[in-house]
Amino acid sequence: MTKRKVSNPLALAVLALLAERPMHPYEMSSTLRERAKEESIKLNYGSLYSVVESLRRHGLIDVRETIREGRRPERTVYAITENGRFELVDWMSELLSVPVKEYTQFEAALTLIPVINPDDVQRLLETRLIRLDAEIATVGGVMDEMARRGMPYLWAIEADYVRALRRAEREFVRDLAEKIRNGTLEGVDLWRRAHEGGELPSEEDWMRASEHLRRVK
The missing domain is CATH 1.10.10.10 (Winged helix-like DNA-binding domain superfamily/Winged helix DNA-binding domain)
Known part of the structure; x- marks a missing residue:
């Protein structure tokens, strides 16, 4: 840039x-x-x-x-x-x-997610889903009202972009929460055991666990 x-x-x-x-x-x-x-x-x-x-x-x-x-x-x-x-x-x-790297707060939370118990993460993500649904509905309502008043779509284009981002985020969050809930998220067992044992694994522990899973598969 x-x-x-x-x-x-x-x-x-x-x-x-x-x-x-x-x-x-x-x-x-x-x-x-x-x-x-x-x-x-x-x-x-x-x-x-x-x-x-x-x-x-x-x-x-x-x-x-x-x-x-x-x-x-x-x-x-x-x-x-x-x-x-x-x-x-x-x-x-x-x-x-030109697309640029933007550092969002949610991305920061995701990269540090192992510090929270996976069951708590699942509940927090489900709470986020409720709020995302509300935000998507609010933006949609604003856009509908603008259209009703005869305002051109061009005036609401940034709102539509935000709605598209929130819809994509909603799908990601829903999928992540479901994988944690049903145990299909890779590494979730190690993640859960770490919190049960009271000590988070190191990066090397995560790498060894992932390598073990790949060999098993």
Whole structure:
């Protein structure tokens, strides 16, 4: 991936907004919230100001004007520069075309899963399934409501992506929980005995157990 002068996803959202029209930071924030973009891009007002200043410092946006509305404080309106437009298109092109390694919390939990008793893991995964089903239903309801209001699918495309990810995760979690329950998960017997004995096996123990299973099969 290209090393960006400003790499925060919020910066990408700011560039996209300013590609539409000049805005001041408060308008950027309210527009992102109105469009529910905080569901996909972490947003808080303090970090937005820092991102805007960083983009300005690197010549990707510039000050268009300073305005005052009634008794409100002055607000600085920003506009995207030509360099900013190039950065926006280049950055978006890379994100859409190049898969990257993303470190998710669930993946971190899976790689450390032997520290929890397998029966407890099974119950926790079944709880996760309930929550995944609820999330999938919620996203589906939002998409149905948007369609009912005549909003184009393009406006909900990130929600559909999230739903697809959750559906795939649900199938994985359901399969893993079932394999633990019925004892067909490779290594589950060693995993269970380790917790019954009160001492987790080393990586070498796991490797020897796996090699033994392969010879038996």
